[in-house]
Structure formats: C-alpha cells, structure tokens
Amino acid sequence: MKAIGSLALAATLALSAQAQPPSNTSAPTPKMYFADSSRLGVPFAKDPSVIRFQGAYWMYYSLPAPRPTSEAAGQGQTGWGIGIARSTDRIHWAKAGEVQPVQEVEKAGIAAPGARVIDGKVHLFYQTYGKGALDSICHAVSSDAIHFDRDPTNPVYRPTQMPWSVGRAIDAEVYPHGKELWLFFATRDPAMKIQQIGMASAPIGSGFGRGTWRDLSTTEPVIKPELPWEKTCAEAPTVLRHGGLYYLFYAGAYNNTPQQIGVATSRDGRKWTRIGDQPLLANGAPGSWNSSESGHPGVFTDDDGRTYLYFQGNNDNGKTWFLSMKEIRWHGSKPYLVEP
Secondary structure, eight states: OOEEOOOSOHHHHTTSSBOOOOTTOOSOOOSOOBOOOTTTSSOBOEEEEEEEETTEEEEEEEEOOOOTTSHHHHTTOOSBEEEEEEESSSSSOEEEEEEOOOSGGGTTBEEEEEEEEETTEEEEEEEEOSOGGGOOEEEEEESSSSSEEEOTTOSOBOOSSOTTSOSOOEEEEEEEETTEEEEEEEEEOTTSOOEEEEEEEEEGGGOSOTTOOEEOOOSSOSBOOOSGGGTTBEEEEEEEEETTEEEEEEEESSTTSOOEEEEEEESSSSSOEESOSSOSBOOOOTTSTTSSEEEEEEEEEOTTSOEEEEEEEESSTTSSBEEEEEEEEEETTEEEEEOO
16 A cells, blocks of 8 residues: 655645635634635535544545645646544644545545544545446545555445446445444436435455445435425435434435435434435525535544534535534434534
8 A cells, every 4th residue: 555645735735724614604603614725715614524532533534636726736736636634622623634535536536534543543445536326435444543555446325226327426424333444435326317325245354455345325325305495315324323223324416416415314224214305404594604504524432432423514605615613402303413
C-alpha cells in the first residue's frame, strides 16, 4: 500500500475553520458552522463523517476540485479530494490535512468519505468521482487519522448482483455487525435517473479488499425514493444502533431541490421501515443558513452514548456549502433533534 497524507497546508489551514455567517443570512447560525475555503476561495465542505480516535474528534469531508488559478491547482491538485478536520469538543473544528487522489482509479477525484474505527485503526471508505455509472467504493487505512495507506485492490466494491442497480456505488457508510462489516451505499437505477440505497457485507477479518464483499440487497433496494419530499433520490445512508433497533438516516431528493433528511428503522439491518412520511430534518426557512437544503447526514455516537447528526447545508443553491450538527435525542424509539 502506498502511504499518503497532508500536503503543504500552512497556507490553507487558516482558511478552514469555524466559519463566519454569510452576509445574506438573517437568521442565527448554529454553534457548529464549518467550511473550507482552500479550494475555491469561498466556503465549501460537503459530506461529513465523524469519528473519535486517540482522544480527539476527526471529521472527514468532501473538497471540490480547485479553480485552475488557485494555489491548490498550482500544487497539482485537479480533482475532488477529502478534507480532514480535528476537534476537541465536536463543535469547533480546525483543518488537519487532506487525502488526495494518488491511484489511477482516483485520478478524476475522490469524495464522500465514510470513516469507522476498527481494531484500533481508522478505515476510510470513499468513492471515485466523475466516472458516472462506473463510480465505485475505495478503501484506505490509517494509524493516526491523517496519513492513509491505500488498498492496492481499489476500487474494492461495486454491486454486481443487483439487477435494479446500474452497478454504481457512492456515499459509502460501514457499520460493524458481529463478524461482518455492513456496507451501505447509494446507487442509480439502470437508467441512471433514480438514486437508491443498497447494502453489502464483508467478513471483519477480511481486510475489506476487492473480492471480500457480498451483495445483500440483491432483489430490491434497502431504501428507494417513495415519499413526495424524496422526489427521485435516496442517498447518503448513515447508521447507528439504539435501544435494540438500527436507525438508517438518509438524504432524500437531489442537492438543493431541496435535499432533506429522513430516518428508517430495522431490527435485523436488512428490512427497513420509515418512521414517518416527513423529514426528520428539513431545509431551513427563507433567510436561514440552510434554506437551500439540509442534506447528506453523518451520524456519530460518542463514548458516553450521546448521538449526533452532522449534515451539510447552504442558502445559495450550492455556491457555498457549510457543515453543521445537531444532537439526536429520543422519545422512546423516535429520534428528535436539538441544538448541542
């Protein structure tokens, strides 16, 4: 495996921290309000995934392809990449590094990270970018949360036994279940129009390389868009367990149409039922920081058992993107959200 890590980030770290409210926002901004200006010169961070590792919190997120005239482009960065931020309180973040494309399969870019600590190491699953129906899931491992070794078999997974899918796999989320690692992902229908969620698994001790994964949702999607607010898209799956149930948080509708966040539950992790017909987290009211969407969730359970929902939003139809968070609390088996 080839080791990679942060580049010369001294000039960009100051541009990637707790963001200031945009001038066109009249409503209060949340306590957590993070973005990264290193690529475009404007705040832009998407697809958060949070873990706790070696006494700190780490957030992985998607970075856009830089403008041709930017410093990042001058350093040879041409495609999408993955940002790394560190925090001591889950709310205030400072950029700590980047994961850049290095393998041939990644040359058009990488994005949508899903991180999980397994056997004392950080396992990062992420997608290739810009390959359309051929986008696939890749895998890398780190001992320090910043420097990653790529799996030499990348890409490690794309669905092959799901006739309802075109064979694409993006938006990776993994969840350990006994001796298996479950992989949830988004994929398109054969016409490449409808986004749906699929599922696969690999043995925990397998190394998670290509050939270790088994398709699970072979006859139908785990979740497909069915409700009016979901339109033609269900994506960005993220999973936690609470009170004997699995909870799958997902994004409904494509970006800024608006994308909003829903929840489904399961007792076995295979058959899922929505908890209602409305989103758990809707886009904000006009004038708020997330009026264009509240999307791409990433759930995190801390060591004390408290759970948090990280998500992306903006109020300008995607010219900028910010990351924020709400705490998940429970009425019996029903989740609800509060400011941290």
